[in-house]
Amino acid sequence: xxxxxxxxxxxxxxxxxxxxxxxxxxxxxxxxxxxxxxxxxxxxxxxxxxxxxxxxxxxxxxxxxxxxxxxxxxxxxxxxxxxxxxxxxxxxxxxxxxxxxxxxxxxxxxxxxxxxxxxxxxxxxxxxxxxxxxxxxxxxxxxxxxxxxxxxxxxxxxxxxxxxxxxxxxxxxxxxxxxxxxxxxxxxxxxxxxxxxxxxxxxxxxxxxxxxxxxxxxxxxxxxxxxxxxxxxxxxxxxxxxxxxxxxxxxxxxxxxxxxxxxxxxxxxxxxxxxxxxxxxxxxxxxxxxxxxxxxxxxxxx
Ligand SMILES: NC(=O)c1ccc[n+]([C@@H]2O[C@H](COP(=O)([O-])OP(=O)(O)OC[C@H]3O[C@@H](n4cnc5c(N)ncnc54)[C@H](O)[C@@H]3O)[C@@H](O)[C@H]2O)c1
Numbered sequence: 001x002x003x004x005x006x007x008x009x010x011x012x013x014x015x016x017x018x019x020x021x022x023x024x025x026x027x028x029x030x031x032x033x034x035x036x037x038x039x040x041x042x043x044x045x046x047x048x049x050x051x052x053x054x055x056x057x058x059x060x061x062x063x064x065x066x067x068x069x070x071x072x073x074x075x076x077x078x079x080x081x082x083x084x085x086x087x088x089x090x091x092x093x094x095x096x097x098x099x100x101x102x103x104x105x106x107x108x109x110x111x112x113x114x115x116x117x118x119x120x121x122x123x124x125x126x127x128x129x130x131x132x133x134x135x136x137x138x139x140x141x142x143x144x145x146x147x148x149x150x151x152x153x154x155x156x157x158x159x160x161x162x163x164x165x166x167x168x169x170x171x172x173x174x175x176x177x178x179x180x181x182x183x184x185x186x187x188x189x190x191x192x193x194x195x196x197x198x199x200x201x202x203x204x205x206x207x208x209x210x211x212x213x214x215x216x217x218x219x220x221x222x223x224x225x226x227x228x229x230x231x232x233x234x235x236x237x238x239x240x241x242x243x244x245x246x247x248x249x250x251x252x253x254x255x256x257x258x259x260x261x262x263x264x265x266x267x268x269x270x271x272x273x274x275x276x277x278x279x280x281x282x283x284x285x286x287x288x289x290x291x292x293x294x295x296x297x298x299x300x301x302x
Pocket of ligand 1: 006007008009010011012013030031032033034035036037050051052053071072073074075076091095114115116117167168169170171172177
Protein backbone atom coordinates (compact mmCIF):
# COMPACT_ATOMS: atom_id res chain seq x y z
CA UNK A 1 0.00 0.00 0.00
CA UNK A 2 1.19 3.54 -0.66
CA UNK A 3 0.95 5.53 2.60
CA UNK A 4 1.61 9.21 3.25
CA UNK A 5 2.57 9.86 6.88
CA UNK A 6 2.44 13.47 8.08
CA UNK A 7 4.72 14.37 10.98
CA UNK A 8 6.86 11.33 10.11
CA UNK A 9 10.07 13.03 11.31
CA UNK A 10 8.54 13.31 14.79
CA UNK A 11 8.58 10.96 17.74
CA UNK A 12 5.50 8.76 17.24
CA UNK A 13 5.06 8.91 13.46
CA UNK A 14 8.70 8.00 12.76
CA UNK A 15 8.01 4.70 14.58
CA UNK A 16 4.77 4.35 12.60
CA UNK A 17 6.63 4.95 9.32
CA UNK A 18 9.25 2.35 10.32
CA UNK A 19 6.52 -0.19 11.15
CA UNK A 20 4.88 0.41 7.75
CA UNK A 21 8.21 0.04 5.93
CA UNK A 22 8.88 -3.21 7.78
CA UNK A 23 5.58 -4.58 6.46
CA UNK A 24 6.64 -3.70 2.91
CA UNK A 25 4.52 -0.58 2.39
CA UNK A 26 5.62 2.32 0.21
CA UNK A 27 5.99 5.27 2.64
CA UNK A 28 6.05 9.00 1.98
CA UNK A 29 6.65 11.53 4.77
CA UNK A 30 5.56 15.18 4.87
CA UNK A 31 7.07 17.14 7.77
CA UNK A 32 8.09 20.77 8.25
CA UNK A 33 10.74 19.77 10.84
CA UNK A 34 9.35 22.27 13.37
CA UNK A 35 9.92 19.71 16.14
CA UNK A 36 10.80 16.61 14.12
CA UNK A 37 14.29 15.55 13.07
CA UNK A 38 15.44 14.42 9.64
CA UNK A 39 17.57 11.75 11.42
CA UNK A 40 14.37 10.01 12.47
CA UNK A 41 13.31 9.49 8.86
CA UNK A 42 14.45 6.24 7.24
CA UNK A 43 16.38 6.44 3.96
CA UNK A 44 13.72 4.20 2.45
CA UNK A 45 10.94 6.82 2.53
CA UNK A 46 10.39 9.73 0.15
CA UNK A 47 10.63 12.84 2.29
CA UNK A 48 8.94 16.17 1.58
CA UNK A 49 10.06 19.09 3.75
CA UNK A 50 6.73 20.86 3.69
CA UNK A 51 3.92 22.07 5.92
CA UNK A 52 0.43 20.58 5.99
CA UNK A 53 -0.75 24.21 5.92
CA UNK A 54 0.92 24.90 2.58
CA UNK A 55 -0.71 24.77 -0.89
CA UNK A 56 2.27 22.59 -1.87
CA UNK A 57 0.48 19.69 -0.13
CA UNK A 58 -1.96 19.58 -3.07
CA UNK A 59 0.93 19.06 -5.50
CA UNK A 60 2.50 16.38 -3.31
CA UNK A 61 -0.76 14.45 -2.98
CA UNK A 62 -1.53 14.81 -6.69
CA UNK A 63 1.93 13.53 -7.61
CA UNK A 64 2.08 10.66 -5.09
CA UNK A 65 -1.60 9.62 -5.04
CA UNK A 66 -1.31 7.60 -1.79
CA UNK A 67 -3.92 4.97 -0.92
CA UNK A 68 -3.97 6.11 2.71
CA UNK A 69 -3.05 9.24 4.67
CA UNK A 70 -1.82 8.74 8.23
CA UNK A 71 -2.00 12.16 9.89
CA UNK A 72 0.29 12.80 12.86
CA UNK A 73 1.67 16.30 12.10
CA UNK A 74 0.50 18.73 14.76
CA UNK A 75 1.27 21.51 17.16
CA UNK A 76 1.42 19.28 20.27
CA UNK A 77 2.01 21.77 23.06
CA UNK A 78 -1.16 22.10 25.18
CA UNK A 79 0.19 25.17 26.99
CA UNK A 80 0.96 26.89 23.67
CA UNK A 81 -2.60 26.14 22.54
CA UNK A 82 -3.91 27.97 25.63
CA UNK A 83 -1.61 30.96 25.05
CA UNK A 84 -2.33 31.16 21.33
CA UNK A 85 -5.51 29.32 20.29
CA UNK A 86 -5.45 30.90 16.81
CA UNK A 87 -2.02 29.48 16.09
CA UNK A 88 -3.06 26.06 17.40
CA UNK A 89 -6.23 26.03 15.29
CA UNK A 90 -4.25 27.19 12.24
CA UNK A 91 -2.01 24.12 12.37
CA UNK A 92 -4.28 21.55 13.98
CA UNK A 93 -7.64 22.39 12.38
CA UNK A 94 -7.02 24.40 9.21
CA UNK A 95 -3.79 22.52 8.40
CA UNK A 96 -5.65 19.20 8.81
CA UNK A 97 -8.43 20.40 6.49
CA UNK A 98 -5.90 21.55 3.90
CA UNK A 99 -4.41 18.06 3.99
CA UNK A 100 -7.79 16.30 3.85
CA UNK A 101 -8.95 18.40 0.89
CA UNK A 102 -5.73 17.63 -1.00
CA UNK A 103 -6.09 13.95 -0.09
CA UNK A 104 -9.71 13.54 -1.18
CA UNK A 105 -8.99 15.32 -4.48
CA UNK A 106 -6.11 12.93 -5.12
CA UNK A 107 -8.39 9.91 -4.50
CA UNK A 108 -7.25 8.76 -1.04
CA UNK A 109 -9.13 5.67 0.20
CA UNK A 110 -8.70 6.01 4.00
CA UNK A 111 -7.51 8.33 6.77
CA UNK A 112 -5.79 7.43 10.03
CA UNK A 113 -5.60 10.24 12.59
CA UNK A 114 -3.53 10.66 15.77
CA UNK A 115 -6.06 11.92 18.31
CA UNK A 116 -5.83 12.10 22.08
CA UNK A 117 -7.58 10.37 24.95
CA UNK A 118 -6.32 12.48 27.84
CA UNK A 119 -7.13 15.86 26.28
CA UNK A 120 -10.47 14.84 24.72
CA UNK A 121 -12.18 13.21 27.73
CA UNK A 122 -11.12 15.94 30.20
CA UNK A 123 -11.57 15.14 33.91
CA UNK A 124 -13.05 11.65 33.73
CA UNK A 125 -16.28 10.30 35.24
CA UNK A 126 -15.06 6.72 34.94
CA UNK A 127 -11.62 5.14 35.30
CA UNK A 128 -10.43 3.90 32.88
CA UNK A 129 -12.36 5.81 30.17
CA UNK A 130 -13.56 3.86 27.17
CA UNK A 131 -14.39 5.39 23.79
CA UNK A 132 -18.00 6.07 24.78
CA UNK A 133 -16.91 8.37 27.62
CA UNK A 134 -18.28 11.92 27.28
CA UNK A 135 -15.86 14.25 25.45
CA UNK A 136 -15.11 17.46 27.33
CA UNK A 137 -11.82 18.93 26.11
CA UNK A 138 -10.44 21.64 28.42
CA UNK A 139 -7.84 23.14 26.07
CA UNK A 140 -7.75 24.50 22.50
CA UNK A 141 -5.46 21.55 21.68
CA UNK A 142 -8.14 19.05 22.80
CA UNK A 143 -10.90 21.04 21.11
CA UNK A 144 -8.93 20.98 17.84
CA UNK A 145 -8.40 17.20 18.07
CA UNK A 146 -12.12 16.65 18.66
CA UNK A 147 -12.95 19.00 15.76
CA UNK A 148 -10.72 17.02 13.42
CA UNK A 149 -12.45 13.79 14.48
CA UNK A 150 -15.77 15.46 13.54
CA UNK A 151 -14.38 16.65 10.19
CA UNK A 152 -13.30 13.08 9.44
CA UNK A 153 -16.89 12.02 10.10
CA UNK A 154 -17.89 14.69 7.56
CA UNK A 155 -15.47 13.27 4.96
CA UNK A 156 -16.97 9.83 5.52
CA UNK A 157 -20.59 11.00 5.23
CA UNK A 158 -19.94 13.27 2.26
CA UNK A 159 -17.28 11.43 0.26
CA UNK A 160 -17.42 7.90 1.72
CA UNK A 161 -13.78 7.99 2.86
CA UNK A 162 -13.46 5.77 5.97
CA UNK A 163 -11.29 6.84 8.90
CA UNK A 164 -9.62 5.54 12.02
CA UNK A 165 -9.06 7.91 14.97
CA UNK A 166 -6.56 6.64 17.51
CA UNK A 167 -7.03 8.31 20.89
CA UNK A 168 -3.62 8.00 22.48
CA UNK A 169 -2.82 8.05 26.18
CA UNK A 170 0.60 9.49 27.18
CA UNK A 171 3.01 8.01 24.69
CA UNK A 172 6.66 7.55 25.65
CA UNK A 173 9.74 5.85 24.23
CA UNK A 174 12.88 6.35 22.15
CA UNK A 175 13.07 9.54 20.00
CA UNK A 176 10.70 11.54 22.20
CA UNK A 177 11.68 15.19 22.36
CA UNK A 178 13.03 16.04 25.82
CA UNK A 179 12.75 19.77 25.24
CA UNK A 180 9.05 20.25 24.61
CA UNK A 181 6.31 20.40 27.20
CA UNK A 182 4.76 17.04 26.36
CA UNK A 183 6.94 14.20 27.49
CA UNK A 184 7.60 13.86 31.20
CA UNK A 185 9.44 10.56 30.64
CA UNK A 186 11.80 12.10 28.08
CA UNK A 187 12.36 15.26 30.12
CA UNK A 188 13.08 13.40 33.38
CA UNK A 189 15.26 10.75 31.72
CA UNK A 190 17.47 13.23 29.91
CA UNK A 191 17.90 15.42 32.97
CA UNK A 192 18.69 12.51 35.29
CA UNK A 193 21.24 11.05 32.87
CA UNK A 194 22.95 14.45 32.61
CA UNK A 195 23.01 14.80 36.41
CA UNK A 196 20.50 17.67 36.25
CA UNK A 197 17.51 18.00 38.59
CA UNK A 198 13.98 17.66 37.18
CA UNK A 199 10.99 19.19 38.97
CA UNK A 200 7.67 17.62 39.92
CA UNK A 201 4.81 20.11 39.68
CA UNK A 202 2.30 19.78 42.51
CA UNK A 203 2.39 16.90 44.99
CA UNK A 204 3.09 14.33 42.25
CA UNK A 205 -0.09 12.33 42.85
CA UNK A 206 -1.53 13.33 39.47
CA UNK A 207 -1.84 10.20 37.31
CA UNK A 208 -1.39 9.41 33.63
CA UNK A 209 -1.59 6.31 31.46
CA UNK A 210 1.86 5.72 29.92
CA UNK A 211 1.84 3.67 26.71
CA UNK A 212 5.01 2.56 24.91
CA UNK A 213 5.50 3.93 21.40
CA UNK A 214 5.92 0.51 19.74
CA UNK A 215 2.46 -0.51 21.04
CA UNK A 216 1.13 2.67 19.43
CA UNK A 217 2.86 1.85 16.12
CA UNK A 218 1.30 -1.65 16.23
CA UNK A 219 -2.19 -0.05 16.39
CA UNK A 220 -1.34 2.06 13.37
CA UNK A 221 -0.64 -1.20 11.53
CA UNK A 222 -3.98 -2.67 12.63
CA UNK A 223 -5.67 0.54 11.42
CA UNK A 224 -4.65 -0.29 7.83
CA UNK A 225 -6.71 -3.45 7.72
CA UNK A 226 -9.74 -3.72 5.47
CA UNK A 227 -12.95 -3.00 7.40
CA UNK A 228 -11.21 -1.38 10.39
CA UNK A 229 -12.78 2.04 10.96
CA UNK A 230 -13.95 4.26 13.82
CA UNK A 231 -12.53 5.60 17.06
CA UNK A 232 -10.19 3.55 19.25
CA UNK A 233 -8.33 4.22 22.49
CA UNK A 234 -4.65 3.36 22.69
CA UNK A 235 -3.62 3.03 26.33
CA UNK A 236 -2.82 0.52 29.04
CA UNK A 237 -5.66 0.89 31.55
CA UNK A 238 -3.03 1.49 34.24
CA UNK A 239 -2.68 4.77 36.13
CA UNK A 240 0.75 5.80 37.30
CA UNK A 241 1.38 8.87 39.41
CA UNK A 242 4.34 11.15 38.75
CA UNK A 243 6.06 10.28 42.06
CA UNK A 244 6.03 6.58 41.11
CA UNK A 245 7.22 7.32 37.58
CA UNK A 246 10.06 9.43 38.96
CA UNK A 247 10.99 6.59 41.34
CA UNK A 248 11.32 4.12 38.42
CA UNK A 249 13.45 6.58 36.46
CA UNK A 250 15.72 7.34 39.42
CA UNK A 251 16.35 3.63 39.78
CA UNK A 252 16.89 2.97 36.05
CA UNK A 253 19.30 5.89 35.69
CA UNK A 254 21.07 4.94 38.97
CA UNK A 255 20.53 8.47 40.21
CA UNK A 256 20.29 9.56 43.84
CA UNK A 257 19.11 13.08 43.03
CA UNK A 258 16.33 14.36 45.34
CA UNK A 259 13.58 15.58 43.01
CA UNK A 260 12.01 18.80 44.32
CA UNK A 261 8.35 19.77 44.03
CA UNK A 262 7.16 23.11 42.59
CA UNK A 263 3.68 24.64 42.72
CA UNK A 264 1.09 22.75 40.66
CA UNK A 265 0.39 24.05 37.16
CA UNK A 266 -3.00 25.76 37.13
CA UNK A 267 -5.72 23.68 35.50
CA UNK A 268 -3.63 20.53 35.29
CA UNK A 269 -5.75 17.40 34.95
CA UNK A 270 -5.69 15.26 38.10
CA UNK A 271 -6.21 11.77 36.69
CA UNK A 272 -6.21 10.24 33.23
CA UNK A 273 -6.37 6.59 32.21
CA UNK A 274 -7.76 4.89 29.10
CA UNK A 275 -9.31 1.48 28.63
CA UNK A 276 -7.23 -0.17 25.88
CA UNK A 277 -9.08 -0.24 22.55
CA UNK A 278 -9.79 -3.37 20.51
CA UNK A 279 -7.02 -2.58 18.02
CA UNK A 280 -4.52 -3.44 20.77
CA UNK A 281 -4.05 -7.12 19.96
CA UNK A 282 -1.21 -7.81 22.41
CA UNK A 283 -1.06 -6.80 26.07
CA UNK A 284 0.71 -3.47 26.43
CA UNK A 285 4.40 -3.55 27.33
CA UNK A 286 4.89 -3.12 31.09
CA UNK A 287 5.98 0.33 32.25
CA UNK A 288 9.16 -1.12 33.73
CA UNK A 289 10.14 -2.80 30.42
CA UNK A 290 9.22 0.27 28.34
CA UNK A 291 11.12 2.63 30.61
CA UNK A 292 14.15 0.33 30.51
CA UNK A 293 14.20 0.49 26.69
CA UNK A 294 13.68 4.26 26.79
CA UNK A 295 16.46 4.92 29.29
CA UNK A 296 18.82 2.70 27.24
CA UNK A 297 18.08 4.78 24.14
CA UNK A 298 18.65 8.11 25.91
CA UNK A 299 21.81 6.75 27.51
CA UNK A 300 23.18 5.74 24.08
CA UNK A 301 22.83 9.37 22.99
CA UNK A 302 24.20 11.14 26.07
N1 LIG B 1 3.06 12.22 22.53
C1 LIG B 1 1.87 11.94 23.06
O1 LIG B 1 1.78 11.47 24.21
C2 LIG B 1 0.62 12.14 22.25
C3 LIG B 1 -0.62 11.88 22.88
C4 LIG B 1 -1.79 12.05 22.14
C5 LIG B 1 -1.73 12.45 20.81
N2 LIG B 1 -0.51 12.72 20.23
C6 LIG B 1 -0.49 13.15 18.83
O2 LIG B 1 0.42 12.35 18.09
C7 LIG B 1 1.00 13.14 17.04
C8 LIG B 1 2.51 13.05 17.09
O3 LIG B 1 2.98 13.59 18.33
P1 LIG B 1 4.48 13.43 18.82
O4 LIG B 1 4.45 13.29 20.29
O5 LIG B 1 5.18 12.42 18.00
O6 LIG B 1 5.04 14.89 18.53
P2 LIG B 1 6.24 15.42 17.61
O7 LIG B 1 6.33 16.88 17.86
O8 LIG B 1 7.47 14.59 17.85
O9 LIG B 1 5.71 15.12 16.16
C9 LIG B 1 4.96 16.05 15.41
C10 LIG B 1 5.61 16.14 14.04
O10 LIG B 1 4.80 16.99 13.22
C11 LIG B 1 5.65 17.90 12.53
N3 LIG B 1 4.86 19.10 12.25
C12 LIG B 1 4.37 20.02 13.12
N4 LIG B 1 3.66 20.96 12.47
C13 LIG B 1 3.69 20.61 11.16
C14 LIG B 1 3.14 21.19 9.99
N5 LIG B 1 2.42 22.31 10.03
N6 LIG B 1 3.37 20.56 8.79
C15 LIG B 1 4.11 19.43 8.73
N7 LIG B 1 4.66 18.86 9.80
C16 LIG B 1 4.45 19.44 11.00
C17 LIG B 1 6.82 18.17 13.49
O11 LIG B 1 7.98 18.65 12.85
C18 LIG B 1 7.01 16.76 14.08
O12 LIG B 1 7.90 16.00 13.29
C19 LIG B 1 0.44 14.55 17.21
O13 LIG B 1 -0.67 14.71 16.36
C20 LIG B 1 0.01 14.58 18.66
O14 LIG B 1 -1.01 15.52 18.88
C21 LIG B 1 0.66 12.57 20.92
